[in-house]
Amino acid sequence: MSSVAADDDTKAPQELLNEFWENLITKKPGKVTNIFPSSLYANLLPPIRNPGPSKGKNAAESYQVAANECRTRVKRIVRECQRTNEKFTDPEFDIEGDGGTKNCLQGLMNWYYDTSPSGTAGDPWKLGKALSTLVEVGLLATPSIDVDLAAASKALGFSESSGSSRGPKSVHRIDWIFDNPSFTVDGYSSSDVQQGQNGDCWFIAAVATICSNPNLMDKICVEKDEECGVYGFVFYRDGEWIWTVVDDNLYLDELDFDAYGDDYDPSGIKEKKHKKNYQTGSDALYFASCADQNETWLPLLEKAYAKVHGDYDSIAGGISGEGVEDLTGGVTSKVMTSRILSNDRLWNELLEVNKHFLFSASSPGTYGDDSNTRRGLALCHAYSIIKAVEEEDEEGNKHRLVLIRNPWGRRSWNGVGEWNGAWSDGSKEWTPYWMKKLDYRFGDDGLFWMSYDDIRKRFELLDRTRLFNEDWTVVQQWTSVSVAWVTGYLNTKFLVEIKKAGPTVFVLCQLDDRFFCGLKGKYRFDLHFLLKDENSTAGEHIVRARGAWFGNRSISAEVDLEPGKYEVLPKIVAQRSSKALEVHDVVRKLADRNPQKLRQIGMNYDIANAKGVIELTEEEKKKKETKAKEAKEAEEKEKTEFEQWKKEKKEQKEKEKKEQEEKEKKIKAKEEAEKEKTEFEQWKKDKKEQEEKERKDDPKTVTSTETAVASAKPGQTTKDKVSTTTQNAAKDELPQVGGNAEGPSSVYGDAAPQPAANAPAPAENKQNPWNAVCVLGLRVYSKDPEVSIKLVKPKNAEEAAVLATDGSMPAGATM
Secondary structure (H helix, E strand, C coil): CCHHHHHHCCCCHHHHHHHHHHHHECCCCCCCCCCCCHHHCHHHCCCCCCCCCEECEECCHHHHHHHHHHHHHHHHHHHHHHHHCCCCCCCCCCCCCCCCCCCCCCCHHHHHHCCCCCCCCCCHHHHHHHHHHHHHCCCCCCCCCCCCHHHHHHHCCCCCCCCCCCCCCEEEEHHHHCCCCECCCCCCCHHHEECCCCCCHHHHHHHHHHHCCHHHHHCCEEEEECCCCEEEEEEEECCEEEEEEECCEEEECCCCCCCCCCCCCCCCHHHHHHHHHHCCCHHHECCCEECCCCECHHHHHHHHHHHHHCCCHHHCCCCHHHHHHHHHCCEEEEEEHHHCCCHHHHHHHHCCECCCEEEEEECCCCCCCCCCEECCEECCCEEEEEEEEEEECCCCCEEEEEEEECCCCCCCCCCCCCCCCCCCCCCCCCCHHHHHHCCCCCCCCCEEEEEHHHHHHHCCEEEEEECCCCCCEEEEEEEEEEECCCECECCCEEEEEECCCEEEEEEEEECCHHHHCCCCCCEEEEEEEEEEECCCCCCCCCEEEECCCCCCCEEEEEEEECCEEEEEEEEEEEEECCCCCCHHHHHHHHHHHCHHHHHHHHHHHHHHHHHHCCCCCHHHHHHHHHHHHHHHHHHHHHHHHHHHHHHHHHHHHHHHHHHHHHHHHHHHHHHHHHHHHHHHHHHHHHHHHHHHHHHHCCHHHHHHHHHHHHCCCCCCCHHHHHHHHHHHHHHHCCCCCCCECCECCCCCCCCCCCCCCCCCCCCCCCCCCECEEEEEEEEEEECCCCCEEEEECCCCHHHHCCCCCCCCCCECCCC
16 A cells, blocks of 8 residues: 555545645744854944834935944054054954965855865975975985875875965065055056956956946045055945955965075075066956056955955855945846847936946856857856947947946957957957047957947846935835745835835845855745835735846835835745755854854854844833733733632632531431431331240240341341342442443443554654745835835734735745
């Protein structure tokens, strides 16, 4: 018999299904909100948001607060440096002293999966130097010994990945690396930007995108002192501006001349030549660099960005639009080129580049073959859109052209990286007329032109970032929500009130988990939302927003609204990865292997997740305290009444018991008196009969009768004794239900059925129950200074039951 049939013998199908879902879904939804006890750094956590109406702030206000704090910190560091006569060394991101652990380079998970015991592998080059030294001093028997370093390194357990063949080779300060260092040379320019040996093309493309707007770049590095080597930067994170400071130590791509021992060089010429050729200028840097050999702003900006995320590994791979958001505080929406409704409308927005919008472009990941390029463009790569123009040729025909830049800053060794189609460098379209018209010169600098039509054909995605100035007001509200396995619109919603008509931007976002890589947990979330008028009927909405693909950091919608109240209904689709690690598993392992790295990333995690913890307003606190007080008083009153009831009941019970005992005692006494009277009358009667009989009978016969009578108690005959015993037995006998001669039948009914012989044991759920909890936030940008936002919980079960607000059917968690 199959297992299903066996189950059917014991449980109904619906009961089995209900039991499956009961075991699949957790009874106590929740997530890790603190890696460490909050008491360890309570003063470092940001203030927790109130769930009441969130009043607006000027969009520039948060930036000014962070920038002022950063400036104050930099000035304080400068005073300390001058007092101690030392350059600044950043204790939080000290790459100079990080050679052993590489916490500034590698992410948390590198330590989780690292199983190699310490000290087992080294650099084959070190081995060669050591053997050469032994030969020189004569400790080896044969001075002319030949050593196969490849074979020796393999025999001793060396591998290409175990030595220093990967990653930067040395660390030095800016004044050591550059001959005439300067933070900027002739200002910022997209042509300055060159990607290094990290996979952060998305970030470098974002930097190049905003370089054409000097005002935006000036807002990123807010304070610096090049002599002391301290630089202060601000970035936008989870709806707020944050600041950080870094020193001027940078990674280099080459080893120091004497890195592995002394090399005879009495004149110092070898060392100077080595430094000049391999460790001087921008080309010597391992990570991003400026095109000018003495310009330093880009590597320092990249270092600061890596620091706030924890390490350089954390910023490898991403979407350029998110990088633009982090640098400008704007809102990015993704434009899939295959879904464009109006090409003219998008073109008009492209013409506003560096004014109201910034754009970047991403090439497809693949075209279905093993090639990594198409028409010169690198696939799965981010590019910056510098500007768009619409110009006429000699015959009056209009051409829509776009200037684009590759963050590499040059073509690769095989010529890949720049467009080689129409309007590319050297193409037939470039006549002297157009060269002069667009003021363009060919060069291997990462810059190239494309037609608007080719952009829509060759790029899969355009990231469009709207910029905000002091005319805009922003409000935001965060919360934590449990995401059900069956998806639908949440019963928790946001209520937005607008008192002035105008453009409004809604942004639904989740935490940026790039800040705590390795502690992301098992769940990924995809965001959707509906915008509708308050109390409108189901299916009637203003806009429905969804991302371009699964797992977007945020989604947004921009609409023109009239004064009124509007509801934003979130919808979250959760996906669980069986391969992803639980947060507590990572913490247990890293607490022993690398506590310093865990402290760094763990604090980032705690600060981010503090947004999902809601603290009540003062008014709500008073209401809650009053309600709790009333509940406590009611509970105490009820308890007192209960105790009084118990006491009265006990007294009543004792009184009734006493009365019952008295009643039973009287009844018993009466019964005993009547019994004694009856027995006495019977005894008198029996005695009289006996005497009569004795007179008539022979004396011999009387003797045996007297013996029998004498064996009974006085006043009781043998017949009486048997009769009394029979009566008492009849009184004590319990009534029988369905009784028979063999004894009473069972009063328990049929016995419980035994499990079927082949019934399988309940299946164990190898995975933990479904427990998806998302920290969710809504930001609203408006030109109404009185815009407000409030988190609204469902009033009753009926309201909470409305899931398919847009008329769609709920779907499973993994879509």
